[in-house]
Amino acid sequence: MKMGCFDDKILFKIYQRDIIFIKFYIKNMIKNPIIVFKKVKNINIKVKRNLDIILTVPMQTRRQTIDTIIIKRQEWINKQLEYFKQRQTPVKQYESGEVFKFLGQTYTLKIINSAQNTVKLNNDCLELSISDNFASIDKKALLIDKWYKDQALHYFMPILEKYRQIIGKTINRVVIRHMKTRWGSCNPKKAYINLNLELIKKPVTAIEYVVLHELAHLTHYNHDSNFYNYMSLYMPDWKSRKKLLEL
Numbered sequence: 001m002k003m004g005c006f007d008d009k010i011l012f013k014i015y016q017r018d019i020i021f022i023k024f025y026i027k028n029m030i031k032n033p034i035i036v037f038k039k040v041k042n043i044n045i046k047v048k049r050n051l052d053i054i055l056t057v058p059m060q061t062r063r064q065t066i067d068t069i070i071i072k073r074q075e076w077i078n079k080q081l082e083y084f085k086q087r088q089t090p091v092k093q094y095e096s097g098e099v100f101k102f103l104g105q106t107y108t109l110k111i112i113n114s115a116q117n118t119v120k121l122n123n124d125c126l127e128l129s130i131s132d133n134f135a136s137i138d139k140k141a142l143l144i145d146k147w148y149k150d151q152a153l154h155y156f157m158p159i160l161e162k163y164r165q166i167i168g169k170t171i172n173r174v175v176i177r178h179m180k181t182r183w184g185s186c187n188p189k190k191a192y193i194n195l196n197l198e199l200i201k202k203p204v205t206a207i208e209y210v211v212l213h214e215l216a217h218l219t220h221y222n223h224d225s226n227f228y229n230y231m232s233l234y235m236p237d238w239k240s241r242k243k244l245l246e247l
């Protein structure tokens with residue numbers, strides 16, 4: 001695949017199927033955008049809630065064109081960044097009263113002094129029993145993270161199995177882990193599925209959407225019309241489910 005001159009200060013470069021992701025340094029930008037080279041006709045700019053700036057551009061787009069577009073849209077980009085910055089969740093301190101999400105519901109953290117370390121839900125509370133009165137944030141975070149992982153395994157696996165049976169495909173490996181930019185991914189050749197651990201905070205209907213989306217990639221590699229027709233066939237309301245991920 002040919003591209004313009006992108007050799008100056010490339011921060012990373014990833015090839016995925018017929019798409020190329022490049023992050024490179026742009027002068028005067030607070031945040032470096034990720035440029036996605038793809039078989040598209042038009043340039044599209046998107047600012048994501050994690051503050052990533054994504055520019056989708058046709059394969060042959062030159063660096064100069066990208067710079068020009070970014071300068072032109074700078075004000076809009078900054079506005080978007082500001083909007084999402086204000087909505088970012090503050091860093092957790094793991095103290096009683098903080099809120100935690102689980103399957104789309106909100107729970108209030110309650111720290112309980114106890115002989116054993118346990119995490120459990122009790123009505124609208126997420127109870128963290130901990131033996132050490134002065135446990136560090138890291139230790140509390142680890143216990144809660146472990147609990148989220150256990151829950152993710154417990155809830156994601158039956159959903160995967162349900163939709164796997166519906167579409168009649170085989171999966172060779174499932175990994176649930178923290179993922180920075182995506183809710184899930186699929187390697188169709190190996191039949192590997194990755195799911196973002198953060199999904200456990202979303203409603204079950206939204207988790208089902210991501211699961212089916214990744215499973216659909218076993219049949220349709222790209223997000224083309226066949227892919228979306230396939231999604232609609234097995235999950236006619238996938239669009240409204242997808243919106244739940246943004247809440």
Ligand SMILES: [Zn+2]
Pocket residue numbers: 213217223
């Ligand atoms: Zn996809």
